[in-house]
Amino acid sequence: xxxxxxPQTREELVNPKDRSFTQRLATAADWRSAILIPFLAxxxxxxxxxxxxxxxxSSFAEAMNAYLALLQGSVGSLRAISETLTAATPLILAxxxxxxxxxxxxxxxxxxxxxxxxxxxxxxxGFSITGLPFFIHLPLAIVAGIVGGAIxxxxxxxxxxxxxxxxxxxxxxLNYIALRLVDFLLKTTMFQREGRNDPVSKxxxxxxxxxxxxxxxxxxxRVHAGLFVALGAAFLIYWLLFRTxxxxxxxxxxxxxxxxxxxxxxxTKVYILVMLIxxxxxxxxxxxxxxxxxxxxxxGFTADLGFDGIAVALLGRSNPWGVVAAAILFGGLRAGGQQxxxxxxxxxxxxxxxxxxxxxxxxxxxxxxxxxxxxxxxxSAQISKGWGA
Amino acid sequence: MELELRGITKAFPGVLANDDVSLTARSGxxxxxxxxxxxxxxxxxxxxxxxxxxxxxEIILNGVVQKFNDPxxxxxxxxxxxxxxxxxxxxxxVAENVVLGVEPTVFGNVLNTKKANKxxxxxxxxxxxxxxxxxxxxxxxxxxxxxxxxxxVLLRGAKILVFDExxxxxxxxxxxxxxxxxxxxxxxxxxxxxxxxxLKEALAIADSITVLRGGKVVGHADPKTATQEELAxxxxxxxxxxxxxxxxxxxxAPVLTMSSVTMTDDFGRDxxxxxxxxxxxxxxxxxxxxxxNGQTELIEAITGLLSIAKGxxxxxxxxxxxxxxRQIHRDGVAHVPEDRNEMGMIGSxxVAENxxxxxYYSQPYSRGVRLQSSAIDESARTxxxxxxxxxxxxxxxxxxxxxxxxxxxxVAREFSRxxxxxxxxxxxxxxxxxSIEYIHEQIVRKRDEGIAILxxxxxxxEIFALSDRIVVMFDGKIVATLNASETNPTEVGLYMAGKNx
Numbered sequence: 001x002x003x004x005x006x007p008q009t010r011e012e013l014v015n016p017k018d019r020s021f022t023q024r025l026a027t028a029a030d031w032r033s034a035i036l037i038p039f040l041a042x043x044x045x046x047x048x049x050x051x052x053x054x055x056x057x058s059s060f061a062e063a064m065n066a067y068l069a070l071l072q073g074s075v076g077s078l079r080a081i082s083e084t085l086t087a088a089t090p091l092i093l094a095x096x097x098x099x100x101x102x103x104x105x106x107x108x109x110x111x112x113x114x115x116x117x118x119x120x121x122x123x124x125x126g127f128s129i130t131g132l133p134f135f136i137h138l139p140l141a142i143v144a145g146i147v148g149g150a151i152x153x154x155x156x157x158x159x160x161x162x163x164x165x166x167x168x169x170x171x172x173x174l175n176y177i178a179l180r181l182v183d184f185l186l187k188t189t190m191f192q193r194e195g196r197n198d199p200v201s202k203x204x205x206x207x208x209x210x211x212x213x214x215x216x217x218x219x220x221x222r223v224h225a226g227l228f229v230a231l232g233a234a235f236l237i238y239w240l241l242f243r244t245x246x247x248x249x250x251x252x253x254x255x256x257x258x259x260x261x262x263x264x265x266x267x268t269k270v271y272i273l274v275m276l277i278x279x280x281x282x283x284x285x286x287x288x289x290x291x292x293x294x295x296x297x298x299x300g301f302t303a304d305l306g307f308d309g310i311a312v313a314l315l316g317r318s319n320p321w322g323v324v325a326a327a328i329l330f331g332g333l334r335a336g337g338q339q340x341x342x343x344x345x346x347x348x349x350x351x352x353x354x355x356x357x358x359x360x361x362x363x364x365x366x367x368x369x370x371x372x373x374x375x376x377x378x379x380s381a382q383i384s385k386g387w388g389a
Numbered sequence: 390m391e392l393e394l395r396g397i398t399k400a401f402p403g404v405l406a407n408d409d410v411s412l413t414a415r416s417g418x419x420x421x422x423x424x425x426x427x428x429x430x431x432x433x434x435x436x437x438x439x440x441x442x443x444x445x446x447e448i449i450l451n452g453v454v455q456k457f458n459d460p461x462x463x464x465x466x467x468x469x470x471x472x473x474x475x476x477x478x479x480x481x482x483v484a485e486n487v488v489l490g491v492e493p494t495v496f497g498n499v500l501n502t503k504k505a506n507k508x509x510x511x512x513x514x515x516x517x518x519x520x521x522x523x524x525x526x527x528x529x530x531x532x533x534x535x536x537x538x539x540x541x542v543l544l545r546g547a548k549i550l551v552f553d554e555x556x557x558x559x560x561x562x563x564x565x566x567x568x569x570x571x572x573x574x575x576x577x578x579x580x581x582x583x584x585x586x587x588l589k590e591a592l593a594i595a596d597s598i599t600v601l602r603g604g605k606v607v608g609h610a611d612p613k614t615a616t617q618e619e620l621a622x623x624x625x626x627x628x629x630x631x632x633x634x635x636x637x638x639x640x641x642a643p644v645l646t647m648s649s650v651t652m653t654d655d656f657g658r659d660x661x662x663x664x665x666x667x668x669x670x671x672x673x674x675x676x677x678x679x680x681x682n683g684q685t686e687l688i689e690a691i692t693g694l695l696s697i698a699k700g701x702x703x704x705x706x707x708x709x710x711x712x713x714x715r716q717i718h719r720d721g722v723a724h725v726p727e728d729r730n731e732m733g734m735i736g737s738x739x740v741a742e743n744x745x746x747x748x749y750y751s752q753p754y755s756r757g758v759r760l761q762s763s764a765i766d767e768s769a770r771t772x773x774x775x776x777x778x779x780x781x782x783x784x785x786x787x788x789x790x791x792x793x794x795x796x797x798x799x800v801a802r803e804f805s806r807x808x809x810x811x812x813x814x815x816x817x818x819x820x821x822x823x824s825i826e827y828i829h830e831q832i833v834r835k836r837d838e839g840i841a842i843l844x845x846x847x848x849x850x851e852i853f854a855l856s857d858r859i860v861v862m863f864d865g866k867i868v869a870t871l872n873a874s875e876t877n878p879t880e881v882g883l884y885m886a887g888k889n890x
Contacts, residue, residue: 244758245750252746256735261694262726263747264715 034322038315040368041361042329049354053346066344073339074332080339082214082221088331089223089292090115090302092230093285094309095316095323096237097153097278101167102318103241104274105254110156110171111282111306113178114149118283119290120182121148123297124191126204126290137207141291142229142284149283150276152178157275161268167275175306183299193296201297210292226288231324233281238320240277250274282306311359330355390451390467390548390580391415392437397446399432406432407443408604414549419571419581421591421612424601425624425821426792430584433601434551437582438470439463450549469542473554475534477526484509484522487541512540516573531679532563539570549580556590560679561849561882568594586624586822588617589850600624625823635833638857641670642705644809644841645691650700652686652865660686661697662865668841670809673832675856675873676845677881683865684845685727688814691843692724693717704810718747723803727814727845729792733799736788740778741769743787744802776801777827793824800828804835811835814845829855849878849885863887 053063074084094111101108122145156170185191186199193202214221241247252260253270286302316322337351361368392414399407407429414420424430435441439457448455457463477486484505493504509522518536556564585591598610600623608623621629645668652661661683668674678684689695693714701710709717726732734743745754745765753764769783778797817825836842846852861869861884869884
């Protein structure tokens with residue numbers, strides 16, 4: 001009785017001493033989880049989206065038309081690209097916020113609250129200070145946003161470090177508190193615009209606005225300098241995570257807290273610092289919306305930014321550059337969705353469905369492996385060790 | 390019942406776990422299956438118990454070819470596994486645990502406790518197991534818990550009993566009792582497969598021995614004539630010297646001094662009770678004891694990972710009682726932790742990163758907050774070569790290393806630091822014979838350099854192979870301090886079981 005394997009495979013399996021062979025295996029696995037799975041997830045979600053359009057009474061041709069509109073609206077023209085990048089800008093920052101926390105084993109669901117508070121800090125600096133040149137006023141407003149978000153991130157961090165309170169619970173609760181706090185503040189004389197009874201803040205000074213990048217070509221192009229702040233943040237977080245001792249500690253705590261403790265790393269300090277930085281990133285995202293697009297705040301002005309950040313971080317595999325790519329994709333879906341709604345009469349809600357499907361597929365890589373009959377099972381994405389820890 | 394495996398082959402991505410494995414186990418006999426970690430023992434047993442299906446080959450019971458689609462079918466065919474890690478519900482009684490999954494019921498679904506107790510009682514008596522069916526699992530000693538696992542498989546009609554490293558958690562006395570149970574099972578016609586890496590036990594209990602290496606059967610041995618050295622050489626594939634060569638110690642000044650150290654848990658119970666311990670430069674002190682008698686706490690007290698309630702700990706002349714783990718570590722304590730995967734390394738980090746796990750913040754591995762990857766890599770390349778970590782690819786994830794190589798990586802990290810005290814907790818647990826030999830040599834080499842070494846091990850053989858002095862821990866106390874040359878395993882075993890406490 002002999003094995004059915006051919007002798008050469010057998011030799012490679014029994015004596016995997018050949019470095020290139022084992023390395024090939026490792027690289028193949030990395031490539032799979034970093035590129036192939038997200039790509040197939042997006043592809044599958046789009047296919048199911050197509051089926052949904054057809055099931056809701058459109059013909060195949062109409063459905064294809066809708067996707068054409070989606071494509072045109074996201075990358076079909078300079079204006080479309082501008083819209084895509086405009087939508088991607090806050091998603092990059094919100095995604096980085098969640099991704100950084102993931103890396104340290106924490107699940108930051110509080111991006112929404114952190115962005116709201118950051119936005120409120122930024123809008124206050126934006127409208128209350130007058131007469132400053134833009135190169136002082138704008139950075140000041142951004143810093144205010146960073147500080148606001150950092151404060152809102154620090155609270156769950158210190159609660160976890162000192163009392164063990166789970167960050168998932170505390171950040172969710174802080175989201176509600178932030179949401180209602182914004183409602184309340186917008187009715188106070190400190191924020192509410194003069195002569196208005198509805199909750200809307202004063203408008204920020206022009207000197208606090210992010211400069212737009214392409215209005216010289218077409219005044220409707222909204223993409224603004226916040227994009228560079230977001231990309232800079234991605235670079236900074238990448239550097240922090242992989243090139244510094246601080247990032248080493250973050251990743252160690254995220255991967256194995258007891259080994260981190262053994263190595264003399266203060267796990268509680270890491271929790272506080274990570275949540276502080278994660279909050280700062282989300283705060284920058286909220287501030288960017290105010291300073292780059294809205295010019296004021298209204299109830300819920302962040303529009304689920306914090307939650308979309310979770311999706312972006314998942315799709316981007318918690319890698320800063322993956323987050324940037326995922327944010328641009330989601331930004332494109334958002335921008336294209338508008339066009340789809342207008343020219344193909346397919347509701348923009350479909351975009352949310354597609355996004356949700358993407359995340360479903362990314363979170364369950366075994367599903368993708370099964371559908372596409374990938375040979376080796378792909379290790380499930382490590383999202384967070386925070387649960388139940 | 391006679392069991393025959395014929396040409397079992399099973400491949401996983403990147404590894405051929407079983408390669409044309411054939412063996413026979415006969416009724417009323419003990420077959421010992423020995424081999425290093427990764428030799429394919431577990432895969433083979435998982436195939437036998439229906440968890441995996443072989444790529445090719447046959448399982449034959451009494452001449453009939455079997456196909457197991459799931460573990461249930463293997464159990465029905467009469468194959469019972471007793472796992473190394475017990476699968477018992479601590480708050481349930483013995484009988485409740487035994488009948489779990491096959492509960493006798495009345496009125497549809499009410500547990501028939503009386504019947505369950507009776508069934509357990511019967512089996513217990515028949516095989517001389519002496520287990521009270523009404524006792525709660527959490528109140529029972531480990532050796533008795535193992536008997537409950539045996540009753541579990543017997544109740545399910547097992548004719549072939551597979552024991553996976555059954556003595557790993559037992560005291561020397563419990564091992565002797567366990568062997569008595571095995572003899573009883575044998576005499577009643579059971580077929581027994583005994584998986585172990587302890588050669589002495591294989592020689593003592595088995596009627597025949599089969600050796601696995603690299604997924605293949607590399608030989609059979611007759612326990613009446615074979616020696617440990619022969620078996621070890623077959624397992625490893627080269628000559629093995631099991632004795633640790635060392636000269637008498639030349640102890641110098643005290644390096645570690647623990648005075649009246651007491652540690653309590655959240656409920657005020659003593660985890661460490663008035664520990665006084667001294668380790669001198671150039672000597673190896675072995676801490677013997679059954680797992681869970683305070684050894685973990687002892688190590689974590691010294692390293693600052695747990696804080697103590699009373700007493701003081703001195704490193705040379707410095708009182709380190711109130712220091713945090715990083716200060717202690719920096720001031721001169723290297724620590725090979727007992728749980729390699731949980732504490733000693735980070736599986737998703739590279740070998741290079743793991744080699745600086747506790748020194749990444751210091752020169753030359755970082756400057757300010759910036760990691761110096763060239764310095765890290767350079768030191769890592771030297772260490773994997775010096776400490777024979779294979780494969781020597783520093784950019785591989787640590788989780789890809791075998792147990793022995795992962796342990797060598799940790800030993801490399803800790804032993805390469807220039808510190809006066811080295812703590813080794815279970816330094817060779819679950820690793821291959823070749824690596825054990827290597828790590829033992831390194832420990833002795835370190836001692837000869839004048840380093841103070843504290844070795845905690847639940848393996849008496851290891852304690853005796855390495856120690857110059859032996860302390861025995863029981864229930865959080867040091868119950869004996871002995872000169873290694875003036876004591877013997879029987880005496881230490883008695884102290885481990887609680888004599889003198």
